[in-house]
Amino acid sequence: MKNLSGTIRERRTIRRYSDAPVEQKVIVSLLNEAAALYEAEGTPHWRCLYAGDPESREELAECMIAKMKGSTLARLLPAKMTDLMKKQIINTPAHLIFIAESGETERQQDINYAAVCSIMQSVQLLGWEQGLGMLWYTDPMMLGEPFYQKIGLREKERFAGILEIGYFDRTPRARKRTPAERSWTILGEESRLLTDPALPAPHSVLKLLNDAVWAPNDGLREPWRFIYVTGGEAARQLRSAGKHALLPLLLVVATEEADPHKQQEDYAAVCCLVQNFQLLAKSEPWKVRRHIPEWVYERDQCKALGLRPLERIVAVLELGGDKNDPESGSLPPEVRIELNSFVKTGPL
Numbered sequence: 001m002k003n004l005s006g007t008i009r010e011r012r013t014i015r016r017y018s019d020a021p022v023e024q025k026v027i028v029s030l031l032n033e034a035a036a037l038y039e040a041e042g043t044p045h046w047r048c049l050y051a052g053d054p055e056s057r058e059e060l061a062e063c064m065i066a067k068m069k070g071s072t073l074a075r076l077l078p079a080k081m082t083d084l085m086k087k088q089i090i091n092t093p094a095h096l097i098f099i100a101e102s103g104e105t106e107r108q109q110d111i112n113y114a115a116v117c118s119i120m121q122s123v124q125l126l127g128w129e130q131g132l133g134m135l136w137y138t139d140p141m142m143l144g145e146p147f148y149q150k151i152g153l154r155e156k157e158r159f160a161g162i163l164e165i166g167y168f169d170r171t172p173r174a175r176k177r178t179p180a181e182r183s184w185t186i187l188g189e190e191s192r193l194l195t196d197p198a199l200p201a202p203h204s205v206l207k208l209l210n211d212a213v214w215a216p217n218d219g220l221r222e223p224w225r226f227i228y229v230t231g232g233e234a235a236r237q238l239r240s241a242g243k244h245a246l247l248p249l250l251l252v253v254a255t256e257e258a259d260p261h262k263q264q265e266d267y268a269a270v271c272c273l274v275q276n277f278q279l280l281a282k283s284e285p286w287k288v289r290r291h292i293p294e295w296v297y298e299r300d301q302c303k304a305l306g307l308r309p310l311e312r313i314v315a316v317l318e319l320g321g322d323k324n325d326p327e328s329g330s331l332p333p334e335v336r337i338e339l340n341s342f343v344k345t346g347p348l
């Protein structure tokens with residue numbers, strides 16, 4: 001991406017699209033490019049449905065408004081309202097439905113979900129550079145059983161969201177983000193970081209975070225916090241147990257709402273922020289290795305690293321190390337996209 005920091009900061013959620021059609025090949029290439037940009041430990045599994053022709057958009061609209069139609073609210077609303085909503089879905093040029101596949105463990109499920117959300121963010125950024133606007137849609141008012149049945153959502157699979165996509169004429173105004181410094185804690189000594197040029201100094205990490213916080217996040221809850229672990233007893237224990245080769249670690253933490261839907265949206269928003277950070281760090285002299293280690297599910301270990309109740313670690317980023325070292329990293333995730341029908345599987 002040419003001007004990544006500018007793209008991240010200037011991208012806006014777009015809810016009104018022009019009539020200009022979006023070609024299927026543009027969508028498929030955005031998806032492939034976005035998948036190739038994803039870098040993390042572990043191989044994620046996910047799938048994607050695409051509704052781009054009039055018939056599949058109609059099918060999608062039908063299953064989205066089915067829940068509305070059956071609700072008490074709909075009985076109070078004029079029929080015109082549901083017709084309008086249906087029309088809006090049909091008139092949106094393209095819809096991509098993202099699903100994280102099931103995993104054997106909670107960790108594998110998180111790996112899959114984090115990958116999908118990060119790829120969705122890259123799709124948004126790559127699309128923005130080509131003049132495409134998008135809305136990440138998860139509204140439970142429309143997305144109920146009829147929709148989940150239609151997309152064939154299986155037990156333990158996680159629906160991540162629909163990206164509604166189209167060209168647009170008007171860009172909405174920006175809504176501010178809180179500077180990362182206000183959500184930032186250093187754990188351990190800072191002195192080593194200031195003297196060792198191979199290690200990312202806190203100010204350079206903060207600089208990237210201040211761009212990365214321009215991630216989409218529903219309700220502008222900004223549900224994140226950052227713990228920069230440069231040392232300390234808990235970190236030393238992790239290191240001596242062979243759990244991390246490198247320090248410093250940047251822990252990217254999600255604050256947890258009581259409502260499960262908001263919890264999921266917030267986790268997704270934090271994944272978008274992490275993806276922004278990783279993309280931005282590509283132009284730094286140090287490396288980023290992204291993990292969801294086993295220990296993030298151990299409450300005591302997290303507590304020792306400063307985690308508060310109602311918080312969880314979404315990503316552990318090992319920062320530093322020589323960029324020229326060959327890596328045995330994971331393969332880019334395979335793109336599985338089902339084109340223009342909810343039942344037919346099409347080739348890429």
Ligand SMILES: Cc1cc2nc3c(=O)[nH]c(=O)nc-3n(C[C@H](O)[C@H](O)[C@H](O)COP(=O)(O)O)c2cc1C
Pocket residue numbers: 011012013014135136137138139161175214215216217218219220264265266268269272
């Ligand atoms: C996980 C997630 C779910 C979202 N769900 C919705 C939604 O259901 N409806 C909606 O209008 N916007 C939704 N959004 C978009 C946010 O409202 C939007 O990102 C936020 O207002 C910030 O605006 P910006 O994206 O222009 O920076 C969602 C965003 C994310 C990351």
